[in-house]
Amino acid sequence: MNREILLGDEAIGLGAIHAGMSGIYAYPGTPSTEIFEYVERKTKKAGDIHAFWSTNEKVAYEEALGMSWAGKRALVCMKHVGLNVAADAFMNSAVTGTNGGLVLAIADDPGMHSSQNEQDSRFFAQFALIPCLEPRNQQECYDMMFEAFDMSEELSLPVMVRIVTRIAHSRAAVTTAAARPQNQLSPSKEIKKWTLLPNNARVQYKHLTEKQPELLRLAEDSEHNELRLAGTTGVIACGLAENYLSENLEADHDLSILSVRQYPLPAQKVRKLVEHVDELLVLEDGYPLVENMVRGLFGLEGVDVKGRMTGEVPRTGELNPDIVREALGLPALPTAHTRVTEIANRPPALCKGCPHTDSFRALNEALNQFDNPQVFSDIGCYTLAALPPLEAVHSCVAMGASIGMAAGAAHAGYSPAVAAIGDSTFSHGGITPMLSAVQQGVNLNVLVLDNSTVGMTGSQRSMSTGPTLDQIILGTGIEEEHFRIIEPTPRNHEANVEVMREELAHDGPSVIVARRACIEAIKIKAS
Amino acid sequence: MEKNIILAGVGGQGILSIAFVIDNAALDAGFHFKQAEVHGMAQRGGAVQSNLRYSDGEIFSDIIPSGRADIVLSIEPLEVLRYWHYLRPEGWVVTSVTPYVNIPDYPERDQLLAELASFDRIIMVDTAHLAKAAGNLRAQNMVAVGAASQLLDFSEEQLLKHVEGLFARKGEKIVEVNRRAFAFGRAAGLFFRGLVEGGMTRLAALDLCSKMVPATIDPKHAGAWAAALGTDEEKLAAVLATEDEIPCDQVV
16 A cells, blocks of 8 residues: 555556556547557566557557457557547447456547547446546546446456546545456457457346446445535535535535436436435536436426536636536635736747748748648648648548548538648558548649657657558659658748648649657657 | 735636645634636636635635635736736735736736735735746745735645645656745745835836845845835846846845
C-alpha cells in the first residue's frame, strides 16, 4: 500500500497495471493521452506489458480485442471522438463478447478544451449494451480498473470506464492496492462466438440482450449508485457532477440524492427517488442522457425534472461548481474583485520556428493567384494555421477528413482542391482516402506536413514519417513526378512556392511532403 | 484549514513545476489535495492555469468555485486579470510584474501594473530581475512560489525539499539556481509587504525592490526603508537614479 500523486489518467493506467493488464492500446488524443504515456513510462524497464502506440483507435481496439481473445487483460484508451473511429470493432466486440478482461477507458471533453465536439460516450455504452463505470475522483479511477476487469471477465463483455477532462487532467493522492498477477495465455476456442456470420451473430446478439437483466442487477446493487432519501427536492448526480454538488452543500442540507457511477441506469433506485420527490435536478457532465431518460418523452407526472433541457443547467459546455450552485438556486459567493471582461486574449499559436508556419506561408503565396482559395485541413497543431496571422486553412472535421473532403470538392468541380494533413494524422486516417483519390485520378493536391511526430499531444511516435511515409504515398500509385518533397524553412520559401505552383497547375492527384522535424520534438529528444 | 490557489501564466512558464512543489508539500503534511491543470491545445503559447486546493478535510471539486480562491499566484501580470473574480473577499494576489508579450494587443505595462497595484492585498515581485540574479531567467516560477510561500501553510524547508526533488535530475547547479530563486522570491515578497505596511505605495515598493541587490534583500530592513522614504517621491527618485544596485542593509 502506497500513496502516489497521480492524474486521473495516470490513476487509470496504474489501476490497470495493478489489475493484471498485459497490454495497453491507444492513439494519442487529449484528454486521454496520459493514460498510455504513464503505463509506457512505468513499465518500460520491466517490459512485461505490451505498450506501443497504435495507428488509430480502431486498430487499438482490435489489438486489445485480440489480446482478450488470447485470455489476457487488455486496456484500450482513447478520447471520445476516437470511439467513432473504433466504433465498428467496439460495437461488435459486445456481440462477440470477450475472453480475458477488456476495458475501454474513454476520456470525454465537455467544453471542448481540445476537441471538435463534446459527444458523451455513455451513449456508446448504452448503444453497445455494455456496462459503464464513471469515476468521480482519482482514487475511483484507480479502484474501478480492478472492478472493470473483473466485471468484464465475469460477464464476458467489454466494460467502459468513462472520465472527463477535469478528472483526466487533475492530480490527487491515490492509495494503491496489491497488484494482481497477469492472466496466463489461454486462447478462446469458441469459434462461433468470434465468427459473426449472420447465423452466429444472431445467437450472439441474443446472448447479449439476455445479459442485460444481469447488468441492471449489478447497477442496482452497486455501491457506486447510492440513494440517500431526505427532503422532497431531489438531485441525481452522475460521476464527478457529485463533486460540484457536494462543494455547494452545507452539512445540514435536506436534498434527496442519488449518485450514479455505474450504468445501465439503476431504474429501481431512480423510481424510489422519483416517488419521494416533487422536484428533481439532474447533474451530469456531458449530454442530458440521464435527464432525458428520467423525464421521458412526455415528462414525469408530479415531478418537475430540471437540468440541461430546461435551462437550470446550460445546454452545452462543461459543468463547474458555479453552474451547479446557480442550478441549486443558491446565491453567488462574494468575491474580492468583479470579473474583468475585457482582457487581451492569448489564443494558442504555432511555436516560434515551427515548420508548419513556413509550409503555410509558402502555400498562402502559391495560392494567391486564385480567388479566395479554400484549403481543407485536418486535426493537429497545423489546425492552428486557421487563426491569424496565417489564416491558411479553412476546415477541420475529423481525422483524415481533409483528403476525403478535398476529393469530394474536386468531384463537384472545385479547383484547386487542396488538403493539408500531418504525418501522424495521415497514418491514422489519411491513407485510405488518399488511395481512393489517386486510384480515381482526382484532381487534388495533398500537402503532407511531416514533422516526424504527433505534435499537438506532446510528441508521441508517428507511424508514418520519413521513408515510411514516402513509401506509403508511392504505394497508392501516385505518379512519381507529382510526388514532391520540400523542406519548409524561411530560406527555401521561394523554391517551395514554386514547387507548390507547379503541382497546383497539374490536372490530377499530386502530393507534396513538407518535411522538417517539430522543434518541440527536437527539444524533448535533446533533454 | 483549506487553501485554494489559482496558478496562472502562459504555456511554458512552468506553472506545473510550482504545482509539483506545493502538491508534494501538501502530501507530506498529510493534507488532502486536488490540482487540476491544462494540457493539449490550450497549452500552445496560450493562457494556462492550474487550480490547486489543499485542506485538512475532504476536497470535492477539482475546480475552485468563484469566491473560494485564497490566492491567485501568477507568473505573468496580465494573467491575474483573468482569475481575479475567483478570489474570496480576503484573498491575495501574488504576481510577477514581468510581462510575457506574445500577442499584438498586450496592454501598456505601466497601466497594467497601476491597475494591479490598486488592489489592497497584492504582492508584486520582479521575477525576471530576481531569477536572473539567481542564475537563470527560467527560474521565475520558483521566484513566484517563493514570494507566495509566506501565504502557504508550509515551512521554507518543506517547500525547498521539493524544489530540490524537482530539479535533482538536472544536476546540482540547476538545483542551486532554483533554491536561490525561491529564497530571493521569498525575501522579496516579505520585503515588499513590509514596505507597503510601512506606508510606501505598492508601485514605489516595487521600484525599490527592483533596485536592490537581490541577494541582500532582507525583510527585516523593510521598516527602516519605509521610514526613510515614506511617500517622499523625490527621495525615492534619487535612490532609484543611483547607477548601481543598492545593498538592502544600507538604508539611505
